[in-house]
Structure formats: C-alpha cells, structure tokens
Amino acid sequence: MPKPILTIKNLTKTYGKNVIFQNLDLTVNEGNTIVIIGPSGTGKSTLLRCINLLTRPNSGQIWLDDLEITAKGTDEDQVRQHIGMVFQNFLLFNHLTALGNVKLGLTKVKHMSEEAATQKAMHELSRVGLADRANHYPGQLSGGQQQRVGIARALAMDPRVMLFDEPTSALDPELIGEVLEVMRQLALEGMTMLVVTHEMGFAREVADRIVFMEKGYIVEEGSPDEMFNHPKFDRTREFLWKITELYGKKEKEAK
Amino acid sequence: MLTWLGYFKRFGMNFLRGAGVTLELTAMGLAIGFVLGLLLALARCYGPKWLRATAAAYIAVFRGTPLLVQLFIIYYGLPELGIAFSQTTAAYLALGLNSAAYQAEYLRGSINAIGDAQMQAGRSIGLSKWQTICHIILPQALRLALPSWSNEPISLLKTTAIVFLIAVQDLMAEGKRAATATFDFVGIYLAVAVVYLVMVFLLDALLKFLERKTKIPGMELETRR
Numbered sequence: 001m002p003k004p005i006l007t008i009k010n011l012t013k014t015y016g017k018n019v020i021f022q023n024l025d026l027t028v029n030e031g032n033t034i035v036i037i038g039p040s041g042t043g044k045s046t047l048l049r050c051i052n053l054l055t056r057p058n059s060g061q062i063w064l065d066d067l068e069i070t071a072k073g074t075d076e077d078q079v080r081q082h083i084g085m086v087f088q089n090f091l092l093f094n095h096l097t098a099l100g101n102v103k104l105g106l107t108k109v110k111h112m113s114e115e116a117a118t119q120k121a122m123h124e125l126s127r128v129g130l131a132d133r134a135n136h137y138p139g140q141l142s143g144g145q146q147q148r149v150g151i152a153r154a155l156a157m158d159p160r161v162m163l164f165d166e167p168t169s170a171l172d173p174e175l176i177g178e179v180l181e182v183m184r185q186l187a188l189e190g191m192t193m194l195v196v197t198h199e200m201g202f203a204r205e206v207a208d209r210i211v212f213m214e215k216g217y218i219v220e221e222g223s224p225d226e227m228f229n230h231p232k233f234d235r236t237r238e239f240l241w242k243i244t245e246l247y248g249k250k251e252k253e254a255k
Numbered sequence: 256m257l258t259w260l261g262y263f264k265r266f267g268m269n270f271l272r273g274a275g276v277t278l279e280l281t282a283m284g285l286a287i288g289f290v291l292g293l294l295l296a297l298a299r300c301y302g303p304k305w306l307r308a309t310a311a312a313y314i315a316v317f318r319g320t321p322l323l324v325q326l327f328i329i330y331y332g333l334p335e336l337g338i339a340f341s342q343t344t345a346a347y348l349a350l351g352l353n354s355a356a357y358q359a360e361y362l363r364g365s366i367n368a369i370g371d372a373q374m375q376a377g378r379s380i381g382l383s384k385w386q387t388i389c390h391i392i393l394p395q396a397l398r399l400a401l402p403s404w405s406n407e408p409i410s411l412l413k414t415t416a417i418v419f420l421i422a423v424q425d426l427m428a429e430g431k432r433a434a435t436a437t438f439d440f441v442g443i444y445l446a447v448a449v450v451y452l453v454m455v456f457l458l459d460a461l462l463k464f465l466e467r468k469t470k471i472p473g474m475e476l477e478t479r480r
C-alpha cells in the first residue's frame with residue numbers, strides 16, 4: 001500500500017467572486033513525482049500556494065501525512081517548514097549570499113548553531129552543484145544557478161514534500177537543463193515532488209503521474225504513457241500536442 | 256576680507272559650540288525620526304486597518320503643517336496642558352516627530368518596492384511574518400531607501416536652524432549673538448553659512464560612505480528588474 005504524504009480533498013478557492021477551483025481532489029504518495037500541466041490562469045500556482053498555506057483555501061481539507069494542516073489552530077509556520085517551495089522567479093533573498101540564503105531557515109527556524117547550519121547549508125549547496133558559489137550574492141549568479149540555490153534553500157529544511165511552481169519558465173533555454181537535472185536527481189533519491197511545469201521531456205521521463213488541469217478542474221490524470229499515448233479526452237491530447245510543439249520549438253531555437 | 260576671516264578667530268569657539276549643538280539636534284531628530292518613522296512605515300504596510308489609518312493620519316498631519324508651528328505647539332502650547340519641556344527637549348521632539356513623517360514615507364516606498372514576493376519566500380521556509388520582516392524585508396528595504404533617504408539628514412541639519420526661535424543655543428543662535436555684537440550682519444551670517452556648508456559636506460561624505468559600505472554586489476540590478 002503506497003503511503004500518501006499529501007492528501008487534498010474537496011478543495012475550493014475563490015478570489016472574491018472568481019472561483020479558481022472547486023472541490024479539487026489530489027493525492028501525492030511518498031517518493032512520487034507528480035507533474036501538473038495546464039494552461040496559464042488555470043489555478044496551478046494558487047493550488048501550490050494553498051498547499052503550503054501561503055493562501056487560505058475557502059473550504060476543503062489538506063493533510064500532510066496524518067496532520068490536517070487546514071484545521072483551525074494549525075501552526076502555519078511549523079507546517080511550512082515541512083513543505084519546500086521553489087518559485088518561478090527564484091525569489092532568493094537578494095541581500096544574502098547563496099550560503100546565507102540556505103542557512104537562514106536553519107538558524108532562524110530550526111535554531112541550529114551557526115557551525116552546524118553552515119555545514120548543513122554547504123551540504124545542500126553541493127547537492128545542487130554550487131558549493132563553489134557559496135559566497136556569491138544572487139545578483140552575481142546566473143538564473144539557473146539562482147534557481148538551484150532556491151532548491152537548496154528549500155531542501156535544507158528537510159521537507160516531506162517539495163513544490164515546484166514552473167521552476168524553469170523564467171530561465172533562458174540554455175539554463176533549463178541544469179535545473180531539471182537537479183530535480184531529476186532529487187526524484188531518483190526518492191524525494192516526494194509536486195511539479196508544475198511545461199517541460200514535457202521531464203514529465204515523460206521523471207513523472208510517476210501527470211495531472212492535466214484546466215479552468216480549475218482536473219481534466220485527466222495518469223501515467224506518462226497513458227497521458228501521452230492514450231489520453232481519454234481530446235482536450236488532453238490537444239494540450240499535450242500544443243505544449244510539446246511549442247516547447248519543442250523553443251528547444252530547437254536554443255540550439 | 257581680513258576682517259571677515261578674523262570672525263572665525265574671534266567667534267570660532269562660539270561657532271564651534273553652536274555647530275556642536277546643531278549636530279546634536281540633527282542626530283537626535285534623525286534618531287527619533289528613524290525609530291518612529293520605521294514604526295510608522297511598518298504600521299502602514301503590515302498593520303491592521305485602524306493602525307494603518309492612524310499612521311497615515313500622523314504622516315499627513317506632520318508633513319502638512321509647518322515645522323515651526325509644530326515646534327511652537329510643543330514648546331508654548333503643551334505647557335498649558337501641563338506638559339512642559341526644556342528648550343532642548345522641545346527641539347529634539349519637534350525635529351524628531353516631524354522627521355519621522357518624512358522618513359516613514361521613504362521607508363514605506365522601499366518596503367512596497369521589495370514587495371509581497373519576498374514575504375512569500377520567507378514564509379515558505381517557515382519564518383514567521385515578523386521574522387521575515389526583520390531578516391528579509393528590512394535589510395533590503397533599508398538599503399534600497401538609503402540613496403533617497405540621505406536627503407533627510409542633510410535637510411534636517413539645515414532645518415535645525417529654526418530652533419534659535421525658542422532660544423536653543425545652536426549655530427544660528429551663536430551667529431545672531433555675534434551679529435548683534437559686530438553689527439556686520441552680512442559678514443557674520445556668511446561665516447555661519449560657511450560653517451553649515453562644511454557640515455553638510457562632511458555629512459554627505461559620511462552618507463556616501465555608508466552607501467558604499469552597505470552595498471550588496473549585484474543587488475541594484477536585481478531590484479531594478
């Protein structure tokens with residue numbers, strides 16, 4: 001029996017009168033990589049933000065392991081430590097070095113000693129291949145390097161699950177590969193991941209399941225083989241075809 | 256020309272003493288203004304509604320009325336309500352309370368420019384809202400504000416001159432005394448102006464130094480984007 005790490009039931013989120021999604025269900029099992037795809041404005045980012053409580057859903061429930069994190073009185077800061085988040089625009093702390101970025105949560109949230117935090121942070125930076133850039137500031141790093149620091153910063157907290165919100169879509173094509181490579185490695189190491197991305201190569205290769213979301217609904221979900229080769233709905237086929245075409249072109253241009 | 260240079264010899268000690276008082280006034284006004292201004296800016300950006308409104312009202316009132324009126328209310332008006340201050344304390348207070356309103360605006364602007372995204376990033380690793388403000392928002396916002404905020408100390412230093420009106424013995428007051436002693440108003444006030452100019456020049460150099468010292472490599476690119 002696979003063990004669910006993240007369980008989402010009946011989740012509804014509205015902004016004013018604007019319903020972003022309604023009665024959404026999703027389960028992420030331990031060690032799995034789930035890729036979410038779907039047109040822009042569909043509510044993918046909002047869903048990720050709901051999961052780590054950066055915004056509050058209107059109704060429905062989310063469990064992290066056996067803890068209902070949407071329950072009243074949950075310590076949000078406590079919950080967020082266990083859910084790593086990687087942002088589209090990196091959102092590094094610009095006044096801190098790469099090392100400082102990774103260390104901050106360790107000293108201020110986990111209350112580790114300076115020494116232990118440095119050691120742990122350096123370990124995380126090596127995991128993303130940036131130990132030699134530890135003392136560089138974000139403004140001195142390429143986009144791909146910044147995003148890898150962003151991943152290391154989230155990893156340092158030893159999260160139960162990592163959320164990625166289009167981690168490569170702000171990157172120049174030639175820098176996408178190094179970030180995807182780090183994510184692929186994480187998946188291999190057994191990290192549980194929920195990834196919003198349009199990188200179909202990554203989805204095909206790494207995802208255990210692909211979820212196609214449109215206008216706030218999960219249209220279809222399945223294994224990469226099911227989704228790419230025998231989708232149940234025409235909408236899924238159309239979208240996958242379009243996205244592969246579009247991003248395939250971009251990749252070619254990069255070469 | 257020689258007589259004029261002679262003023263520096265004759266009144267040099269007085270000018271120096273006055274300049275010391277002027278610098279004290281500037282420093283106190285700036286310090287009070289910074290602490291209060293920071294609180295006002297935080298209140299406006301992160302406070303509950305009523306606190307935001309209160310901070311906004313404070314800023315509007317202190318920026319919307321002459322400093323001299325504020326000084327007179329504090330020094331001559333408040334004693335009628337049983338709250339009396341010495342001249343110096345009244346001057347510190349008026350300068351500080353007034354400067355707070357301006358400093359709050361500089362800081363608020365840069366806090367807004369740093370934006371909600373950095374707050375989300377901070378919260379995402381488990382920092383509390385307050386921790387994120389202290390460790391992430393403010394270190395960036397203060398640096399971002401520094402170049403435009405630097406106008407405030409300079410402008411405050413010159414503004415302190417009005418406190419001679421409640422008989423604080425600052426540079427301006429010393430100048431007035433020297434002028435009455437010599438009847439050479441032009442010469443004396445020119446000398447006083449030179450002393451102010453030197454102080455402004457030094458302060459400006461200090462601020463530029465501070466800006467260089469706190470600069471983060473590559474950060475301006477980051478914020479301009």
Ligand SMILES: Nc1ncnc2c1ncn2[C@@H]1O[C@H](COP(=O)(O)OP(=O)(O)O)[C@@H](O)[C@H]1O
Pocket residue numbers: 015020038039040041042043044045046047
């Ligand atoms: N803070 C917000 N306030 C109001 N509307 C929002 C907010 N954030 C997102 N939305 C709206 O929610 C919808 C879904 O946005 P988003 O989750 O970013 O979609 P996606 O990530 O799939 O492109 C969009 O129509 C967007 O305008």
Ligand SMILES: [Mg+2]
Pocket residue numbers: 044045046165166
């Ligand atoms: Mg999005």
